[in-house]
Amino acid sequence: MTLLEIRDLRVTFGRRRDPFVAVDGVSLDVGAEETVGLVGESGSGKTTVARCVAGLQRPDAGTVTFEGRPLERVGRRPAELQRAVQMVFQDPRSSLNPRMSIAAIIGEAWRTHPSTAPDGDRTAALHALLADVGMDADVADRRPGDLSGGQCQRVSIARALAVRPRLLVCDEAVSALDVSVQAQILRLLVDLRRTHHLAMLFISHDLGVVHQIADRVAVMRSGQIVEEGPATEVLAAPKHEYTRALLDAALDLDDAGPAVTA
Amino acid sequence: MSDVRTARTGGAPVAQHEALLQVDGLTVDLPGTRGDVRVVDGVSFDVPAGTTVGLIGESGSGKTMTANAIIGLLPDGARTGGRLLWRGEDLLHADGARRRKARGHEISMIFQDPLAALNPTQRIGRQVGEILRRDGVGRAEVRRRVVELLDRAGVPDPAERANRYPHEFSGGLRQRAMIALALAGSPSLLLADEPTTALDVTVQARILTLLQTIQQDEGLSVLLVSHDLRVVANVASEVVVMYAGRVAERGPAPVVLRRPAHPYTKALVRSVPAVRTKTALADPLPGAPATPANRPAGCPFHPRCPIARDRCRTEVPAVREVAPGRAAACHFAEEVLAP
Structure with missing residues (x-):
């Protein structure tokens, strides 16, 4: 069943007479509990698509619907849809308020969506949520500045989970993390996807990571999707020349090293 | 050539031909709020003439400070120790005029954010x-x-x-x-600190090709500092892996990255997914990279290490030769290397 439906999305920036077309007629579906990878280089429009889905950007044309209901801008979106779609950003430090404790950050999410707030013991619910993202209860009183980048990203994910979303939009969610920490967060996302029955729109420039976790992949270039299909097909046997060019440029650990000069 | 470097244990004799640069027991101390922090702690490796050496590490590993020390661009208040032998001459203890002359003419640097x-x-x-x-x-x-x-x-x-x-x-x-x-x-040596990290893949590929071409045409040596194993694997012939300000492992890049001798390198290699085939998610290392400011006792990697034992918690492993041309700082490197 289709959860998210993007149809003929178009976003332009700049002057009306000479607009920059960031998204140029994008259509894309994400099924329930499905992970769709959106790849492309900088400026391809992938983040703008994500921002439209999250309601942070108003499209010039086209529609975004969630189970058939239109996803409008944040503020005009019914609370129920607002919470169903949550976003995880690239830089966990700048997406968490440095002056708030972790408990307050999660509490704010519950205050924004009271229907998801725990009925009974909030502290117990908070600790359970932190445990879900692999963190000890004692981080509740700390602030983002006391935590490592990986821990901050866990908090971002906990904040998203707090309101029981159906779709997680991850925009380069592991790109800013150390290599050894990246693997932890990927594992966490994959585990949560199963336990919380989440669908994911996973945006990344890292084709290897996308290949690991996406069911389907869409490749964007200059605001358009040039190729879309099952991850194993698109990334192992690409049909579009741009996808091939991207794959050719991508490095693999197994690629032959340099010629040894002597 | 990959076999010219020998692990320097004690005052062991060095390679058949002279390295362009020998980093020998380099230390860098930076003033911190709670006293000095040793961000580079006894780092040794060679950069042979005409080769690309990859310096791999995560945040806090000291890789950038090592490069900055080589070119003499450390922050105010930094104190250094050890030797930087440039064609046999110790640049670390040379006067300002000598260092300025070296900078740009003999050693130059490119950065992540041009x-x-x-x-x-x-x-x-x-x-x-x-x-x-x-x-x-x-x-x-x-x-x-x-x-x-x-x-x-x-x-x-x-x-x-x-x-x-x-x-x-x-x-x-x-x-x-x-x-x-x-x-x-x-220059004879180019230090490249994450030169392609901010670039798109297609641009990255072209810049790396350019660096390789220049390196080969001019017979330049390149010290490539990067967190990205894929970049290093593709351009470096030698690799130095750093963790918490120290060398974890070094040796010929293709060998080290295919068959690591240090559990940290092994975990890093496993966490890099293939692009054209679907790779299963690796078992991630627990915790965050250790930093020099709170470096664990014993082996700095032991809290995250899957094979850590009592000895690792108390005894700092020396960087020792574990195979011809390869050195690692692990008490149990032979076990890691075993098939």
Whole structure:
């Protein structure tokens, strides 16, 4: 069943007479509990698509619907849809308020969506949520500045989970993390996807990571999707020349090293 | 050649031919709020002439501080120890004039963010030619060489582009301009600190190819500092893996990355997914990289290490030869190497 439906999305920036077309007629579906990878280089429009889905950007044309209901801008979106779609950003430090404790950050999410707030013991619910993202209860009183980048990203994910979303939009969610920490967060996302029955729109420039976790992949270039299909097909046997060019440029650990000069 | 380097244990004799640069027991202490922090702790490795050495590490590993120490760009208050043998001459203890002369002419550096490294108020050509002007090269000759350098760095239409400002360049072109600037003084060693990290994959591939071409054409040595194992695997012939300010492992890149001798390298290699085939998610290491400010006792990697034992918690492992041409700082390297 289709959860998210993007149809003929178009976003332009700049002057009306000479607009920059960031998204140029994008259509894309994400099924329930499905992970769709959106790849492309900088400026391809992938983040703008994500921002439209999250309601942070108003499209010039086209529609975004969630189970058939239109996803409008944040503020005009019914609370129920607002919470169903949550976003995880690239830089966990700048997406968490440095002056708030972790408990307050999660509490704010519950205050924004009271229907998801725990009925009974909030502290117990908070600790359970932190445990879900692999963190000890004692981080509740700390602030983002006391935590490592990986821990901050866990908090971002906990904040998203707090309101029981159906779709997680991850925009380069592991790109800013150390290599050894990246693997932890990927594992966490994959585990949560199963336990919380989440669908994911996973945006990344890292084709290897996308290949690991996406069911389907869409490749964007200059605001358009040039190729879309099952991850194993698109990334192992690409049909579009741009996808091939991207794959050719991508490095693999197994690629032959340099010629040894002597 | 990959077999010329020998693990330096004690005062063991060195390689058959002289390395261009020998980093020997380098230490860097930075003043911190709770006393000095040793961010680089006894780092040793060689950069042979005409090769690319990859320096791999995560945040806090000390890789950038090592590069900064080599070129002499450490922050105020930094204290250094050990030796930096440049063609046998210790640059670390040389006077300011000698170091300034080395900088640009013998050793130069390119950075991750060329926009921050370039002067936004000066035309590209002026910046590329600065070192030549300082050397007293005539105006017309400077101009000619600048255009030639930009051309060699793959800047299209170099004569026209020399008159432009950094903001008028794309990210890839800026990095090319930085490379032209770095080559202007005809250095023998180029330090490249995450030179492609901010770039798109297709641009990254072209910049790496350019670096390799220049390295081979000019017989340059390159010390490539990167967190990205894939980048290092593709361009470096030797690799040094750093963790918490120390060398975890070093050796020929293809061998080290295929069959690591240190559990940390092994975990790093496993966490890099393949692009064209679906890789299963690796079992991640627990915790975050140790930092020099709170370096665990014993082996700094032991809290995250899957094979750590009692000895690892108390005894700092020395960097020792574990196979011909390979060294690792692990008490149980033989076990890691075993098939």
